[in-house]
Amino acid sequence: MSQLDDYIAKRSAQDKSFAEQVEQEDINLEVAIQVRTLRDNMGLTQREFAKLIGKPQSTVARIENGNVNTSTKMLSEIAQATKQRLIIQFDPVGE
Secondary structure, eight states: OHHHHHHHHHHHHHHHHHHHHHHHHHHHHHHHHHHHHHHHHHTOOOHHHHHTTTTTTTHHHHHHTTSSOOOOHHHHHHHHHOOOOOOOOOOOOOO
């Protein structure tokens, strides 16, 4: 475990709001990676991808930077526009 992981674990145990914020940031990062990978696999620029999904390019940039809490509605719209199936799953958290 790195010093950062250790700090996050200790602070999360002491501060529920910090733990919730860390969890949300983890989700945002996972969404960012998945959307960026999808766009790259499609060979599209952010602008082209944004046009395909009917959103501004700035929205795609914010999603890919992990700067937005992307709703399941938005993910569903992305999946539909790109002819993908959206899968949401729960995985056990390592201890």
